[in-house]
Amino acid sequence: MTVELISVGTxxxxxxxxxxxxxxxxxxxxxxxxxxxxxxxxxxxxxxxxDAIRLALSRSDIVILSGGLGPTKDDLxxxxxxxxFGRELYEDAHTKERIQSYFxxxxxxxxxTPNNWKQALVPEGAIVVDNHNGTAPGLILEGEGKxxxxxxxxxxxxxxxxxxxxxxxxxxxxxxxxxxxxxKVCSIGESxxxxxxxxxxxxxxxxxLAPYAKTGEVHFRVTAKAxxxxxxxxxxxxxxxxxxxxxxxYIFTMDENVTMEESIVDLLKEKQMxxxxxxxxxxxxxxxxxxxxxxxSAVYKEGYITYSNEAKEKLLGVSHETLETYGAVSYETARExxxxxxxxxxxxxxxxxxxIAGPDGGTKEKPVGLVYIGCFVKGKVRAEExxxxxxxxxxRDYAVIKALTLLREELLEK
Amino acid sequence: MTVELISVGTxxxxxxxxxxxxxxxxxxxxxxxxxxxxxxxxxxxxxxxxDAIRLALSRSDIVILSGGLGPTKDDLxxxxxxxxFGRELYEDAHTKERIQSYFxxxxxxxxxTPNNWKQALVPEGAIVVDNHNGTAPGLILEGEGKxxxxxxxxxxxxxxxxxxxxxxxxxxxxxxxxxxxxxKVCSIGESxxxxxxxxxxxxxxxxxLAPYAKTGEVHFRVTAKAxxxxxxxxxxxxxxxxxxxxxxxYIFTMDENVTMEESIVDLLKEKQMxxxxxxxxxxxxxxxxxxxxxxxSAVYKEGYITYSNEAKEKLLGVSHETLETYGAVSYETARExxxxxxxxxxxxxxxxxxxIAGPDGGTKEKPVGLVYIGCFVKGKVRAEExxxxxxxxxxRDYAVIKALTLLREELLEK
Numbered sequence: 001m002t003v004e005l006i007s008v009g010t011x012x013x014x015x016x017x018x019x020x021x022x023x024x025x026x027x028x029x030x031x032x033x034x035x036x037x038x039x040x041x042x043x044x045x046x047x048x049x050x051d052a053i054r055l056a057l058s059r060s061d062i063v064i065l066s067g068g069l070g071p072t073k074d075d076l077x078x079x080x081x082x083x084x085f086g087r088e089l090y091e092d093a094h095t096k097e098r099i100q101s102y103f104x105x106x107x108x109x110x111x112x113t114p115n116n117w118k119q120a121l122v123p124e125g126a127i128v129v130d131n132h133n134g135t136a137p138g139l140i141l142e143g144e145g146k147x148x149x150x151x152x153x154x155x156x157x158x159x160x161x162x163x164x165x166x167x168x169x170x171x172x173x174x175x176x177x178x179x180x181x182x183x184k185v186c187s188i189g190e191s192x193x194x195x196x197x198x199x200x201x202x203x204x205x206x207x208x209l210a211p212y213a214k215t216g217e218v219h220f221r222v223t224a225k226a227x228x229x230x231x232x233x234x235x236x237x238x239x240x241x242x243x244x245x246x247x248x249x250y251i252f253t254m255d256e257n258v259t260m261e262e263s264i265v266d267l268l269k270e271k272q273m274x275x276x277x278x279x280x281x282x283x284x285x286x287x288x289x290x291x292x293x294x295x296x297s298a299v300y301k302e303g304y305i306t307y308s309n310e311a312k313e314k315l316l317g318v319s320h321e322t323l324e325t326y327g328a329v330s331y332e333t334a335r336e337x338x339x340x341x342x343x344x345x346x347x348x349x350x351x352x353x354x355x356i357a358g359p360d361g362g363t364k365e366k367p368v369g370l371v372y373i374g375c376f377v378k379g380k381v382r383a384e385e386x387x388x389x390x391x392x393x394x395x396r397d398y399a400v401i402k403a404l405t406l407l408r409e410e411l412l413e414k
Numbered sequence: 415m416t417v418e419l420i421s422v423g424t425x426x427x428x429x430x431x432x433x434x435x436x437x438x439x440x441x442x443x444x445x446x447x448x449x450x451x452x453x454x455x456x457x458x459x460x461x462x463x464x465d466a467i468r469l470a471l472s473r474s475d476i477v478i479l480s481g482g483l484g485p486t487k488d489d490l491x492x493x494x495x496x497x498x499f500g501r502e503l504y505e506d507a508h509t510k511e512r513i514q515s516y517f518x519x520x521x522x523x524x525x526x527t528p529n530n531w532k533q534a535l536v537p538e539g540a541i542v543v544d545n546h547n548g549t550a551p552g553l554i555l556e557g558e559g560k561x562x563x564x565x566x567x568x569x570x571x572x573x574x575x576x577x578x579x580x581x582x583x584x585x586x587x588x589x590x591x592x593x594x595x596x597x598k599v600c601s602i603g604e605s606x607x608x609x610x611x612x613x614x615x616x617x618x619x620x621x622x623l624a625p626y627a628k629t630g631e632v633h634f635r636v637t638a639k640a641x642x643x644x645x646x647x648x649x650x651x652x653x654x655x656x657x658x659x660x661x662x663x664y665i666f667t668m669d670e671n672v673t674m675e676e677s678i679v680d681l682l683k684e685k686q687m688x689x690x691x692x693x694x695x696x697x698x699x700x701x702x703x704x705x706x707x708x709x710x711s712a713v714y715k716e717g718y719i720t721y722s723n724e725a726k727e728k729l730l731g732v733s734h735e736t737l738e739t740y741g742a743v744s745y746e747t748a749r750e751x752x753x754x755x756x757x758x759x760x761x762x763x764x765x766x767x768x769x770i771a772g773p774d775g776g777t778k779e780k781p782v783g784l785v786y787i788g789c790f791v792k793g794k795v796r797a798e799e800x801x802x803x804x805x806x807x808x809x810r811d812y813a814v815i816k817a818l819t820l821l822r823e824e825l826l827e828k
Binding site for chain 1: 428443457459462466626706711719722725772805
C-alpha cells in the first residue's frame with residue numbers, strides 16, 4: 001500500500017517554519033511497512049489544495065494531510081477534502097462536547113467564538129479521531145478504495161494522535177500489522193555495530209533489522225509483521241535476545257522514547273550516586289542535557305563552567321603546574337578537572353570536558369576538534385582523547401554525547 | 415514569477431532527515447519577492463523524478479531542485495533534468511579542474527574514483543555555478559520560457575551557493591531586483607512591536623516592512639525593489655532610520671546573521687566587562703548559549719550550575735534564611751544568586767535563573783513555568799518574574815532568551 005503526504009500551510013511555503021511533521025510522518029509510515037513516494041506542500045488555497053488532493057489520490061492508496069484544520073476561514077483542509085469525496089459537513093455533537101470541555105479544562109479565559117464551532121463540523125461518514133491535546137479532531141474518509149486521513153498541524157497534537165489512533169488504523173488496513181522495537185546502542189561506531197549484526201541484517205525476513213546512525217549513537221529497529229502485537233512480540237523476542245547477547249552493555253535502552261541522558265540518570269538513581277560536571281568547551285551543554293531529564297535533581301546538585309585556566313584552578317583545584325606543563329587541553333587537565341569537580345561538589349561521579357571547539361584557537365599540535373574528557377567514579381579517573389571534525393556546534397554536540405557514553409561505561413564497570 | 419521547489423532524496427521520503435533546505439529556499443524566495451505555490455519531494459527514482467519536473471515546469475516559471483547531484487548511480491537529478499530539456503551531457507573541463515583541486519586542497523587521501531568525474535558532466539548550454547564547498551556544481555538550464563536550477567543537497571553547500579550566485583541570478587530575471595535588511599528587536603512582545611510600526615506596515619509600497627515572531631525576539635524585514643543594490647539601499651535608508659527612531663535600543667542588530675548572544679558578547683567586549691551565570695532550571699543552557707559565540711572567552715571566565723539549595727548557599731552565598739523564607743524560586747533568591755555569582759567569579763555582571771521548568775514540581779502558589787531572573791551589573795541588581803506556558807524544553811528556552819534580554823537592557827542603561 002502506498003501513502004502520500006500533503007502538508008497544508010502557507011507558513012511552510014513561505015519558509016517561516018521547517019516542516020518537521022513531514023519527517024515525523026514519513027518515518028512512522030516507513031516503520032509501518034508502507035511505501036511513500038511523494039510528499040508535497042500547498043498553501044491555504046482552495047483550488048491548489050483540491051488539485052493536490054486529487055493528484056495524490058490518483059497515484060496513492062492513502063493520502064495523509066496535515067494542517068489546515070484550525071478554526072479560521074483560512075483553514076480549508078476539511079472543507080476541500082469533503083468536496084473531493086462528495087460529502088457534506090455536519091455538526092458532530094461528540095466533538096462539540098469535547099471542544100467545550102477542552103476550553104473548560106484548560107481554563108482558557110477567552111470566550112469561545114463562533115469560529116470555534118467550525119472545528120465541530122465533520123464530513124458525513126468520516127471516522128472522527130479524538131484530539132487529546134487540542135480542539136481539532138482527526139478525520140478519516142474512505143471511498144472508492146482510497147483513504148484520506150486529516151490530522152492537525154501542531155506537532156504536540158499530531159504526534160500523540162498518530163501514535164494512539166492512526167498507526168493502529170493503518171495496521172488494520174494491512175493483512176498483517178507492523179510492530180517494532182528500537183534497540184539503542186552506544187560506545188561503538190556505526191560501521192562496527194553493523195558488522196557485528198551483518199548476518200542478522202542479511203537474513204532479514206520476519207523480523208527485519210535496520211540500523212540508523214545518530215550523533216554518537218546507533219539505533220537498530222527490529223520490525224515484525226504479524227496479525228497482532230502479541231504475536232509480533234513473540235516473533236521479535238529471539239532477535240532481541242540475540243542483540244542483547246551480541247551488544248551486551250552497549251545497549252543503553254530498548255525503549256524508543258528513552259534518551260541517552262535519561263538512561264544515565266536512571267542508572268545513577270539505581271546506584272544511588274550523584275554526578276557533577278566541569279565544562280570548558282561545551283560551556284554548559286553537558287549539564288543542560290543531563291538536567292533536561294525531569295527529576296534529575298535527585299542525582300545532580302551542582303556543576304561548574306570553567307572556561308578560563310584561573311577558574312579551573314580556583315573551582316576545581318587543577319594544579320597550576322599541570323596547566324603550565326600540559327596545557328588546558330590535555331589528558332592531565334581533564335583528569336584533574338574531573339577529580340576536582342567531584343571533590344568540590346561532594347559528588348560520587350564527575351564528568352569534565354576540555355577542548356578546542358573552533359573555529360579559532362587551534363594549533364598544529366592541538367588542532368580544532370581536539371577534546372579530552374575526564375570521568376571520575378568513586379576515586380578512579382579515566383580520561384579519553386577525541387578528534388572531532390565538525391564545526392563549533394557539531395564538535396560541542398559530539399563532546400557531550402561522548403562524555404555521557406564514557407560515564408555510562410564507567411558506571412557499568414562498578 | 416513563480417518558483418517551485420523539488421527536493422530529491424529517498425532519505426527525505428523515509429523521514430531519515432528533516433527537509434531544512436526547503437524551508438531555507440522558500441524563505442529566500444519569498445524575500446526575493448517571488449511566489450512559491452508548490453513544494454514537493456521525490457526519491458531517487460527516474461520515472462517519478464521526471465514526472466515531478468514536468469509537472470512543476472507546467473505550472474511554474476522556475477523549478478529549483480535540491481539534492482541528487484552526488485557521484486553515485488543513485489544521483490539522477492542532472493541526468494533526468496537534462497532529458498526533460500532535451501540536452502546531452504558533456505564533460506566540463508573547468509568543473510573537472512575544480513573537482514581535482516578540491517580533492518588536492520582538502521587533502522582527502524582517498525583516491526578519486528571514476529565516479530567522481532560524473533560530477534564534471536554538465537548538460538549542453540547549462541550555466542555552471544561553481545561550488546566553493548563541495549564537488550557538485552550548481553546548474554541552470556533555460557528553455558522555452560522555463561528555468562530549472564539544480565543545487566547540491568548538503569546545507570553547507572546549498573546555502574553559500576544560493577547567497578552568492580542564485581539570488582543575484584533570480585534578481586536579474588526580474589525587471590527590478592529585491593534587496594532586504596533584517597532589523598532584530600527584543601524587550602517587547604510581537605503585538606506591541608507591530609503596533610508601534612503599524613502605519614509603516616500598512617503604507618508599505620517600496621520598501622515594504624514585514625514582521626517575523628521568534629522565541630523572545632521580533633524580526634522586521636525591510637525589503638526594497640530596485641535596479642541595483644545601491645539604489646535599494648537608498649530606498650531603504652529612510653525606513654531604517656524611522657525604525658531606529660521608534661525602536662531605539664530595542665534593536666539589537668541590523669545584520670541578518672548576528673544572533674542575540676553575539677550582540678551581547680560584542681556589547682560586553684565594547685564595555686570591557688566580564689559576565690558569569692548562575693543557573694538552576696536552565697541548568698547550563700544559558701552559559702552554553704553565550705559560549706556558543708566564538709571568542710566568548712574574552713568576557714566569560716566561569717559559571718555555576720546551582721541546582722540544589724545547598725549549592726546556591728555554598729557557591730553563591732545565597733543566605734539560608736532567604737531560601738527558607740522565600741523559597742528557591744523567588745525574587746529574593748534570584749537577586750542573591752546574581753549578586754553572589756558576580757562576587758564568586760569576580761565578574762562585572764552576572765545572570766541568575768531560578769524557576770520551575772516542569773513537568774513536575776509546580777504548586778498552586780508556584781506553578782510550572784514560574785521563573786525568576788536576576789541580573790547584576792556593577793553593584794546594581796534587578797530581578798524579574800516570568801510566567802511561561804510551554805513544556806519543560808520551551809520554558810527553559812524562553813528563560814534563556816529572557817535572561818539575555820534582561821542583561822542587554824541593564825548593560826545599555828550603564
